[in-house]
Amino acid sequence: MGRAVKVVSPLQRWLLLGASFAILATLIVALGSPLAQRAYLDEAETRAQTTLRLAVAALRGHLRRYEALPSVVADYPIIQAMVIDADNQALSDRGNAYLKRINALLNSSDIYVMLPNGETIAASNFDGDVSFVGENFSYRPYFTEAVEGRQGRFFALGTTSLKRGYYFSAPIRIGAVVRGVVVFKVDVDMIEATWAGGDSEIIVTDPEEIVFMTSRPEWLYSALEPLTPDRIERTQISRRYADADLFDLPIRRARSVEEHQLIAIGGSRASQEFLMLGEPMDEAGWTVRVLLDTTSARTQALTLIAAALMVLGLATLAAAFILQRSARLEERTRLQSAAREQLEQRVAERTADLAAVNRQLETEVSERRATEQQLRQTQTDLVQAGKLAALGQMSAALSHEFNQPLAAVRNYADNAAVLIERGRVVEASDNIARISKLTERMASISKHLRNFARMPNRQLRAVPLEQVVADTMEVIAWRLKAADAEIHIDLGPVPPIVRAGPVRLQQVLVNIISNAADAVEGLDDRRIDLTARSSGSRVLITVRDRGPGVPEGIVGRVFDPFFSTKGVGKGLGLGLSISYNIVKDFGGNLSVERHQEGGAVFTIALDAAELTLNEAAE
Template identity: 65%
Template structure:
């Protein structure tokens, strides 16, 4: 026994020494690699956030420069009316785009209009010809520049664009973008982030004490270039006490704050378009602390393991008893496992029953949805029954008149005129048969697969059904189908139901109004087919626009609608893989927009 205790003690001491002298560097390298990966991830996120924020505004100066009121202003900068119009326009655009400032300068650098024209720090009347963004834009180039505003004393990124009128550059328009929000997001956390300009001066940082500090020596040449552009106005520039080096093969930076030195792991990336360098710093003290904590934890674990081994050696006499207890515990565990297995089997059985019930419920739900669609169609037919009755009564009455006239003509021997009456009676019967056929096809339940459907044929069949309702409302429907319109991926009967519902609603909306025009327009857009149905009614109120496609929601009076038509239409179009939306036209009235996928060439299944 003493011999075994001695061997165990020697082994424990050897393991402890190996952990102290060999485990420390290994743990440090491991945590260092993890920290370096974290720094790279933080760096990619910071660069992506900056680039994304700036790209939102990059193309805007050139777009605004083409506005007519801006071009007129640079042609006549002394016109007070044009200045007032441009000031109001720039202020509205600035508020809409949430940029910092927008202003227009003539070729001498004088500012003639600005979004902050009515503010205490207005740019109007200021001359910024010394700024590089003005000089580049005045030469016809799209310019970019970061600086501290000499008037507002606010940092920002400037986008400049020339204002060309008939090929001649007459002015420059500038967007100033505020980046303080991104900088605020860098505050706190384990890492420090800052952005430096080509001269090595920090102009964005989550650590305010580093702002306008230089990580490169401020040579006279660098100071001269900075002062020439007045990039930082009158801000105090200073050098940050920095020593560069490496730590375990990674770039490091030691910064002194006057009393202590801190070493940071550095990850950097260039933003070529902006001319910036984004840097992420992570304190290496954290890596060392983690490595020490790991070593201490391992040593404590080894100490506990040694103590546990000593206890086992001292209590070897009770080993048999413990083994017996373990055997009994094993038997108890097996018994509990069997009970738990039985419980799990019962639970699985219940779950299988619930799954079967849910599948049955889903099947019933799909059947209910199909019945609801059919009910919506029959309800629509019921609402049109009066107009359809009139549509049938007219040809019946005419046929009766023609028949009576034919009998009289035959009695008088005027066979040719009687034959003409018979032909007219036959035409009227064909007309009624055509209406009846379309109504029968529309009313039956569709058992169709999605396939290639001709929109022209669906619209033609739809017009047969809604014609009576349009006449009853005294509404006029104008149909415009684009040339070479592709077939759509849909079901013919269900697509017809959607168009019937929407056109019927449009007829309801314009009935009794002065302007009863309804238009149906179809066009191809980027691999899809868009159908627009517009009326000149009262439009859709904003309060109900989000609920208009809900089941049983209707704005019609009692007995005039179930509130199912638009809900059914929405779900039908959604089943086709398309979309159904509604908005109000600028001139008044509602516009329903149906977007459907164009059918592929091999979509040959019939729609019915």
């Protein structure tokens, strides 16, 4: 006997599908959400750890730069003579001048000398609006430690200057006796300024957990732990923060999630959650912490859960579609069975109709096959069109890059033919030599067309700009002559050396000067200026014309491929795009702006370089 088959009704199928969706969605939210948050918090912690290491390294490097300097200054003869004879005004004047000069040289905040009673007798700011001379800082721990013969370190807000700084002190020994103290005050504002604008907040706290360095100014002098009377008293004894107002940072809650320490800062209605990492700096008595906003991590986790729910929803919809189609197929099968019974009874009467239906079905099948074949052909045509477009772009680039040297070759060849006819063989030989040099450059251009795919920086070297400009003038001379343009070259008293590729840099200058010649052709003022100047570690090369300039509406598009303001047939719109990519490969920048007196100014910014012995020999 066969087993009975249990038939599942359509309603039961829909209920089963709905229940499955609800269960899977609940599992995704209940289990997937914590896993996703943990994963993104791990990723955020990795970024925060990197930021923390960099911040600690920067602080340590900045402090170590000044750590040994107080002892060096304490051994200087003028300083030792000054503490022995503190009433000698001539020695005091020399000591003040020496400290001011050393302070400017070392770029420290202040340097001053104190007697064992704490009185300041000389300072680098002796002639400033706020001078330390005559002040007594005996209450500072760095002074106490130095008087006892040890090197002192202390961070505080200056009671006189009201500026934050880190203090290094060293005793001034005359024989075995401590006769004074040298103090270096180091400014930390420059380090703190580098923290602003990042995706994380950086704070540095003292042993009392009071924030004295932060990327958020409103957190300055706040406390991570409640300000108890004992903690306030210890701070006031050393006058670490002078008269600054201390307050508790509004940390509403702190918790740990899978070894991640999370804190919320703000009021009860509006607070911001941060992932907090910390590292102690024992040598300074500090703790450096990085606070990374968790909003991004939680948003990414929610986005991932939403995406998973969307995928589940799409899968459920697909299953519903399959169920609906299956139900329709069952209904169609049932209807076909009924129709078949009727057809068997009326087969004779409906023979003609069935034949017509069969022909119609055959026609629909043929049309569908033809449609599918046409679709495949269309897809093939699109692929071929894409290949032809890529080939066309490459051909256009090759045509544009070879156009300038070929024009120069033709010009030199025509001149050589005329010179040979006139018997001026030496001059004709010089033209032929230049043609040979240009063909070598064309070969180099062909070799360097990989520029469009970002050539590696290891091919860059120190290039004398004077030689590149000279080679450029040989290539572009015919175009300047055709436009009747006059170019003025000013490379400064010492022509700079840049880090680039000589052939590709020449391509850039040829393209820009050619555009300048096009811009001034036919105008009354056809001057073109080419200048180069060093600016710090960069070299700025500018090309200015007196043409109509670049309209403000298209300044942002002039470096786009195939964009040109010239007429039809007068340009492919590739020169500036190629030049822009070449300069970017050099690690530089190419920009354009309108000159206030008219015309366009193109600026090439490249890294300055120095010739090595091998490069100079080349």
